[in-house]
Structure formats: structure tokens, C-alpha cells
Amino acid sequence: MATTKLFLRVKNSPTPTTINLRINNGRSFDLTVRTPYKVISNEWDEQTQRRRNPFEKTTPRNPEGKQLKKEIETLNNNLTLLEVDFQNFITINPNASKDEVKKYIEDKYFPTKSANKKVATPKKNEIPELFSECIEFYIREKSKRITGKQIPISVATHKKLTTIKNNIIKYKKSLKLNQVDDNFRDNFTQWMQDLQYSSSTIIKDLKYIKSIIKHFSKKAKISIDPLNWEFITEKQDFTFPILSFKELEQIENTIYPHEYLENAKDWLIIGCYTGARVSDLLNFNHKNIIEDNLLQFSQKKIQNQTNDAEEIIFLHPKIIKILNKREGQFPRKISDQRFNEYIKIVAKTAGLTNIMLGGKIDKKTKKKKVEEYEKWELVTSHIMRRTFVTLFVGILDKDLIKTQTGHKTDEMVNHYDKTAKIDKAKQVREKFETILKIS
Known part of the structure; x- marks a missing residue:
């Protein structure tokens, strides 16, 4: 399993310095790449690998404090998402070379504009047509911290949703949001069974998909089928071990x-x-x-x-x-x-x-x-x-x-x-x- 570490090369600097990511994937794979994020070194916590947040247990009352808190939370959330992105990339591409990993971060976090090709930029809040892209949209929406209303999804949930998105692409890349219905459920279930996924994994994935459809139900055209999905958890035929x-x-x-x-x-x-x-x-x-x-x-x-x-x-x-x-x-x-x-x-x-x-x-x-x-x-x-x-x-x-x-x-x-x-x-x-x- 790949391990990651966020760190600063430059210390005791009064100006913002680049946060680096070190990726280790076995004895022969050790790579350090720069991230698009910066922080002043004396505000960096080496133990948590995040910017120190003086507002973790307090709520600032003045506008400047509220803005600072928002900036810190945004940076730390982005660092968490970056780490999860890399874990997912390595999981999907276990034999990726160092050059492939470098290309991945360059393409995703340092995109260059092509002079000869104009790329249509989707509107910020426009809901995509493809279901796989809807899942990515859902991840971004749920990764935001909204004070008093929403806390960001956990790293584990982010990783699980990314896995579901990747499976949807493998199952049917052209699947649209409004095509997620009872027929999809039955066919997708059969597809996962053919790949020897356990019943518990299939049910868990379908529950996530139901939540995603519910999220978009008031914002886009959907099939109402998933809103009525019910799940019967199969009886577990073995007990997880413990130590006496x-x-x-x-x-x-x-x-x-x-x-x-x-x-x-x-x-x-x-x-x-x-x-x-x-x-x-x-x-x-x-x-x-x-x-x-x-x-x-x-x-x-x-x-x-x-x-x-x-x-x-x-x-x-x-x-x-x-x-x-x-x-x-x-x-x-x-x-x-x-x-x-x-x-x-x-x-x-x-x-x-x-x-x-x-x-x-x-x-x-x-x-x-x-x-x-x-x-x-x-x-x-x-x-x-x-x-x-x-x-x-x-x-x-x-x-x-x-x-x-x-x-x-x-x-x-x-x-x-x-x-x-x-x-x-x-x-x-x-x-x-x-x-x-x-x-």
C-alpha cells in the first residue's frame, strides 16, 4: 500500500513556501513532487501535516478571523483530497512509473493551456450529464465545509465514492444520470457479481448511488426508481475473529x-x-x-x-x-x-x-x-x-x-x-x- 507524506523543504521562511508530497510505494519507489499549495513555515504542523488552525475549538467573531479560518480549512481540506487522489491513482495503477505519477500531478494540479485547442469550460454549478461525472460533482459538493450546515466527507468516504465512479466507468462509460433506474440496478448488480464482489459491497455501493441520486433529485432530471430502492442485508455466514x-x-x-x-x-x-x-x-x-x-x-x-x-x-x-x-x-x-x-x-x-x-x-x-x-x-x-x-x-x-x-x-x-x-x-x-x- 502506498504511503504519502506532506512536508516543507524550506523552514523558517517569512514568505509562503511550497508544500511537497512524498510518495512511497515499496522499497524501489520513492518520489517527491511539488503540490500547488503553499504555507508560511511557522504555521505548518509537521505532526498533522496540515496548517495549524487556531480556531479548531473557537469561533472568531470579527470578519478577518472568519476569513482566516475559512482559508485554513480550505487549504487543509484540499490537502486531504490531494492525498486521497494519489491513493486512488496508485490503487488503480499499482505499477505506475515515477514519470506516470509526475504526469498525473502535472495534468491534474498544474494544467497548461493549449494554444491551438479551445477547451469548453463547464459552468461552475452545471450538473453533468454523465453519471460518472455527477459522482465527481457530488464529491466536490460534499467536500466543502459549510459552517452550521455541512462538514466535509471523510477521506474514507471520498475514496469509496471514487471507487464507485471508476466502477461505473468500467461498467458503462456513457451511462447518464437519468438512466440510473431499476434496470441499471439489476444489471449493475449482476456485473459486480460476475466480478466476484461480495453482497455486502454491492449493497453498500447501491446505497451510495441512491444517496447521490437523491442529492440531484431537486436539481436535475432523474428516474425516481432509486428513491424507492430497499435493501435486504444477507445474513453473514461467518464471524470476524477476535482475540480472547x-x-x-x-x-x-x-x-x-x-x-x-x-x-x-x-x-x-x-x-x-x-x-x-x-x-x-x-x-x-x-x-x-x-x-x-x-x-x-x-x-x-x-x-x-x-x-x-x-x-x-x-x-x-x-x-x-x-x-x-x-x-x-x-x-x-x-x-x-x-x-x-x-x-x-x-x-x-x-x-x-x-x-x-x-x-x-x-x-x-x-x-x-x-x-x-x-x-x-x-x-x-x-x-x-x-x-x-x-x-x-x-x-x-x-x-x-x-x-x-x-x-x-x-x-x-x-x-x-x-x-x-x-x-x-x-x-x-x-x-x-x-x-x-x-x-
Whole structure:
């Protein structure tokens, strides 16, 4: 998976300097390109890779402050969209050369005017005729921050919508907005099934398409069919894996042949006892520890979409034990991709070889394949949040669970809770027995 980093070459300059983008896609691919955006160096935050925003938790009252806040938010949103554009380009073109990547950014962000050819410029708010272009229009509309009315879509949503747009182009490039109807739904569903997409992915894509059509329903001519679409979610035939307390102890006590596995193992233990997203987890810093066992950090996934990105979480004694072993430091930082590779080896080395039904991405088709695997094969970074919620939901109430995981709704907590029905019944029994003893 390609990684990106935004940075400044020039520091301590009183004039705006160019923001650069570094792209790394494996050991042999390391490229730095300029972006069309600039910032004064002392206003740049190297940790968040964004312009510092003094108005994150306050609202300016004077016009100058409001304008400055708008400029900062616009720049930071544009940087987020730029990173997503590159991730999508690399995903679609995994073997792209450095010259092809350079051409992509030059064409998209530094377009040159042709002297011999006049290109018709569409009106700013004119709704395109092609559905694929409507999706791009929708992305731009939903990426704007409108104070009091709309927060920008997340990076993940932007990426998902771009994937849908690319699939629409592959399915039928000439598809028009008003041709998205029941016939389209049935044919597009069959097309995705032929490509071995899972039912959950197909339904999710159709729900997004329904939302897009609804968005344009008062602005353009559409078929009303999508507005009446209803979806039946098929019953999941397997359960996503979690790690039990016994398995965590097994992983913790195993001796690993290489230091990088010991490092990954410590991150895995920390993740399972905090429930943090991997993008936040691997950026934990001992300097942000307050009151000995509380950690303060900003959620990377939502820091540009909301003012409520700051979190403070409790560090379990298991985590403090790891920090003490490492002289107060968190494990060495590694990339998400390497982490996912290493924790599979960690789980295998620890003996998590029991057979279970699960879904795994097939390397040839790039689609999830459901069959029986050894448990270590199904271990990914997402197992940490599922493990935390499942192990501690019976101990902590949902509000406290959300404090640790950063989830905003009980529905999301329920989604991550993989507690078996018999275990839930036992929890009810234990609580009743405790109440009866007291009474």
C-alpha cells in the first residue's frame, strides 16, 4: 500500500513556501513532487501535516478571523483530497512509473493551456450529464465545509465514492444520470457479481448511488426508481475473529525470533487494550501521556472533519508494562502495511492455528473469499478494535467503551461487539447474581 507524506523543504521562511508530497510505494519507489499549495513555515504542523488552525475549538467573531479560518480549512481540506487522489491513482495503477505519477500531478494540479485547442469550460454549478461525472460533482459538493450546515466527507468516504465512479466507468462509460433506474440496478448488480464482489459491497455501493441520486433529485432530471430502492442485508455466514484473554496472554508470553516481531507484538497488545484505530495507534507518543496512565491524542481519521477529534484514553496496566520494558517509550513506529504483515507472523508464531471460517482477500481476484483458514491468516489490524469492544463491553458500559474507541454511536459499538450469545447470557446471570446477593 502506498504511503504519502506532506512536508516543507524550506523552514523558517517569512514568505509562503511550497508544500511537497512524498510518495512511497515499496522499497524501489520513492518520489517527491511539488503540490500547488503553499504555507508560511511557522504555521505548518509537521505532526498533522496540515496548517495549524487556531480556531479548531473557537469561533472568531470579527470578519478577518472568519476569513482566516475559512482559508485554513480550505487549504487543509484540499490537502486531504490531494492525498486521497494519489491513493486512488496508485490503487488503480499499482505499477505506475515515477514519470506516470509526475504526469498525473502535472495534468491534474498544474494544467497548461493549449494554444491551438479551445477547451469548453463547464459552468461552475452545471450538473453533468454523465453519471460518472455527477459522482465527481457530488464529491466536490460534499467536500466543502459549510459552517452550521455541512462538514466535509471523510477521506474514507471520498475514496469509496471514487471507487464507485471508476466502477461505473468500467461498467458503462456513457451511462447518464437519468438512466440510473431499476434496470441499471439489476444489471449493475449482476456485473459486480460476475466480478466476484461480495453482497455486502454491492449493497453498500447501491446505497451510495441512491444517496447521490437523491442529492440531484431537486436539481436535475432523474428516474425516481432509486428513491424507492430497499435493501435486504444477507445474513453473514461467518464471524470476524477476535482475540480472547487467553490468546492475548499466549501472544504476550511467546518468544519471537526477530526484534521486528517483538515490536509488532507489543503494538498488537497495546491495540487490543485501547481499541484505537491503527492510524492513531502507530502514532502514539509517550510525550502525550498525562497523569501516568492517560494518553491524549488527536484522531487522525476525523481531525479535518470535526472539532471533536481530541481524545483522552486510559492505558491498561498491560500497556504500562510494555512502556516500562521500553524505558517509558512506545514501540518503534512502523507502517500500517508492515504492521498487518507482521502481526500475522506474530499470531502464527504464538500458535493461533485453529481452523475457523472467515473471509480473506484473494490475491488473484482481489475479492474476499469465504472459506476455512487457520486463525492467524485472518488476523488484521482491525482485530484490535473488535477484540477490545468484545472483551470489555461486559465490564464497561457503552459510553465508556466509546471513550476509548472514539466511536460516536452505540450502533457502532454493537457492530464491533462479537460476544457469543451464550457469553452474553452468562454476563446477565453474573450481574443478576451480584444484585441478588446485595439485596
